[in-house]
Amino acid sequence: MAPILCVGALTMDTIFRLDRLPDGPGKVIPLDAVEVAEGMAAAQAASIVRLGEEAALWASAGDDATGDRLVAQISGEGVDCSRVRRVNGARSGFSSIFMDRTGHTMIVPRYDPALMAAPDAAPDLGGIAAVMTDVRWPGAAALALAAARAAGMPAILDADMAAREVLESLLPLATHVVASESAAKLVTGTDSAEAAATSLAAKHDAFAAVTAGAEGCWWSERGEIRHTPAPRIESIDTLAAGDVFHAGFAVGLVEGWEMARIIAFASASAAIKCTRFGGRLGAPTRAEVEAFLAR
Amino acid sequence: MAPILCVGALTMDTIFRLDRLPDGPGKVIPLDAVEVAEGMAAAQAASIVRLGEEAALWASAGDDATGDRLVAQISGEGVDCSRVRRVNGARSGFSSIFMDRTGHTMIVPRYDPALMAAPDAAPDLGGIAAVMTDVRWPGAAALALAAARAAGMPAILDADMAAREVLESLLPLATHVVASESAAKLVTGTDSAEAAATSLAAKHDAFAAVTAGAEGCWWSERGEIRHTPAPRIESIDTLAAGDVFHAGFAVGLVEGWEMARIIAFASASAAIKCTRFGGRLGAPTRAEVEAFLAR
Numbered sequence: 001m002a003p004i005l006c007v008g009a010l011t012m013d014t015i016f017r018l019d020r021l022p023d024g025p026g027k028v029i030p031l032d033a034v035e036v037a038e039g040m041a042a043a044q045a046a047s048i049v050r051l052g053e054e055a056a057l058w059a060s061a062g063d064d065a066t067g068d069r070l071v072a073q074i075s076g077e078g079v080d081c082s083r084v085r086r087v088n089g090a091r092s093g094f095s096s097i098f099m100d101r102t103g104h105t106m107i108v109p110r111y112d113p114a115l116m117a118a119p120d121a122a123p124d125l126g127g128i129a130a131v132m133t134d135v136r137w138p139g140a141a142a143l144a145l146a147a148a149r150a151a152g153m154p155a156i157l158d159a160d161m162a163a164r165e166v167l168e169s170l171l172p173l174a175t176h177v178v179a180s181e182s183a184a185k186l187v188t189g190t191d192s193a194e195a196a197a198t199s200l201a202a203k204h205d206a207f208a209a210v211t212a213g214a215e216g217c218w219w220s221e222r223g224e225i226r227h228t229p230a231p232r233i234e235s236i237d238t239l240a241a242g243d244v245f246h247a248g249f250a251v252g253l254v255e256g257w258e259m260a261r262i263i264a265f266a267s268a269s270a271a272i273k274c275t276r277f278g279g280r281l282g283a284p285t286r287a288e289v290e291a292f293l294a295r
Numbered sequence: 296m297a298p299i300l301c302v303g304a305l306t307m308d309t310i311f312r313l314d315r316l317p318d319g320p321g322k323v324i325p326l327d328a329v330e331v332a333e334g335m336a337a338a339q340a341a342s343i344v345r346l347g348e349e350a351a352l353w354a355s356a357g358d359d360a361t362g363d364r365l366v367a368q369i370s371g372e373g374v375d376c377s378r379v380r381r382v383n384g385a386r387s388g389f390s391s392i393f394m395d396r397t398g399h400t401m402i403v404p405r406y407d408p409a410l411m412a413a414p415d416a417a418p419d420l421g422g423i424a425a426v427m428t429d430v431r432w433p434g435a436a437a438l439a440l441a442a443a444r445a446a447g448m449p450a451i452l453d454a455d456m457a458a459r460e461v462l463e464s465l466l467p468l469a470t471h472v473v474a475s476e477s478a479a480k481l482v483t484g485t486d487s488a489e490a491a492a493t494s495l496a497a498k499h500d501a502f503a504a505v506t507a508g509a510e511g512c513w514w515s516e517r518g519e520i521r522h523t524p525a526p527r528i529e530s531i532d533t534l535a536a537g538d539v540f541h542a543g544f545a546v547g548l549v550e551g552w553e554m555a556r557i558i559a560f561a562s563a564s565a566a567i568k569c570t571r572f573g574g575r576l577g578a579p580t581r582a583e584v585e586a587f588l589a590r
Contacts, residue, residue: 033405
């Protein structure tokens with residue numbers, strides 16, 4: 001096995017599960033609460049390890065105590081954090097999230113702009129099997145996607161909502177685009193996930209998938225559009241579900257599966273996550289996904 | 296100088312300043328955000344030091360990383376934290392707070408019940424000048440107030456909102472009750488701060504003050520009720536304002552001032568705090584309070 005390098009966000013989320021979201025000032029006692037190191041790339045990397053492949057993380061943290069805890073927690077999941085950049089004098093990213101019983105969230109994230117500074121150089125991809133980037137650290141994502149393409153390995157872009165310029169700068173660099181429905185519609189100017197997947201694949205000569213939550217996933221392979229329905233589950237926490245989908249996608253891709261199997265595996269991984277509270281802490285193991293798919 | 300022993304709460308608050316509170320699911324980017332070790336007793340102790348007296352803290356934290364940071368931050372304010380109890384296997388208290396520009400808050404606190412267990416014995420009051428307790432660790436508050444009374448030193452109760460049984464068990468032990476308006480009304484069954492102060496003082500044969508925010512403070516001394524207006528300020532953050540008031544009260548009391556001066560000093564201290572974001576981080580120094588009063 002060779003690790004998948006995940007590039008992008010790393011933040012400390014505090015997630016409170018509430019009976020319902022507050023509708024004004026006041027005090028609410030939570031049903032549960034967890035502090036979890038995540039952010040898109042970090043959640044993807046940790047989920048890849050649970051799904052049975054190796055992962056490395058390239059992300060930025062401050063040189064503060066929160067940064068120490070971020071690295072310790074993600075390393076504790078088995079992710080290689082040796083590439084994590086600690087920025088002098090910067091505060092590590094953090095957020096607080098109030099979530100109701102059905103997964104609706106109020107999110108307040110705090111991110112030090114100093115963490116966003118573009119890196120000086122692309123990472124060393126020696127020994128890496130594939131690169132997957134999010135849209136939260138665009139300078140690094142561009143370098144890493146370009147280097148992966150040049151090295152002939154998969155360059156996967158998690159195209160979630162971001163400024164249009166960010167999406168447009170990264171899309172041409174990817175060999176595989178897995179976009180959220182809202183971002184895909186924004187950047188293609190289409191009004192359906194299906195049309196967006198078709199447009200992304202054609203325009204960028206790449207594999208393209210568009211995830212639409214409970215509506216499933218539309219994906220385009222060699223000019224043909226396909227749809228994989230989402231498993232029916234009772235969702236209580238969709239936080240990091242997209243990251244778990246991407247983790248499953250990357251795992252299947254580096255293992256050389258057929259695309260239909262990859263998408264089904266990614267969909268099942270994300271579906272299981274949605275049934276569990278705690279953001280990426282709810283990511284399943286490979287055995288759990290296989291048992292789910294065998295039902 | 297001898298330290299004032301503050302007994303009760305110690306929690307890690309993350310406070311996000313928002314343009315306005317969220318009115319439903321979604322993401323909100325904050326104007327500012329701080330992580331601050333506070334909780335009533337801890338905020339009082341830190342504020343006492345800023346106001347020029349010594350303070351010690353008796354509170355409970357978990358044996359986790361958050362507990363280390365709580366103790367480090369409050370110690371860093373100059374508070375003697377040698378009495379802080381670390382509870383094996385418990386999680387330190389924490390909360391997330393969304394605050395709008397005028398100080399309205401949504402608060403979600405998480406407190407491990409294991410931290411609440413009553414202590415085995417009263418603390419050693421050797422070298423202590425006074426005891427001040429909140430209502431968040433009732434078993435310890437009862438022991439500490441009784442021990443202070445027995446030792447002939449001020450036994451100050453910060454009677455904030457709590458279960459009625461908690462308030463009723465602690466009130467008879469205090470030599471000085473400084474209550475919030477809502478708690479005072481609850482426990483006396485009266486409908487004004489003035490009536491509540493009169494009732495508290497008569498029933499418990501103690502000094503009693505009732506704070507009513509911008510309405511000022513009613514206090515009862517030797518059967519006579521007095522009112523001290525609150526300074527007019529533009530309030531942006533009332534979090535920990537009550538704690539700063541209590542800190543000012545305790546400082547004046549151990550320095551032997553006349554009660555009118557004590558209440559004016561406490562009111563000015565709390566007023567300054569309300570003009571600054573960041574919970575107890577906005578507590579003023581003594582020089583700031585004296586300058587404010589000299590205006």
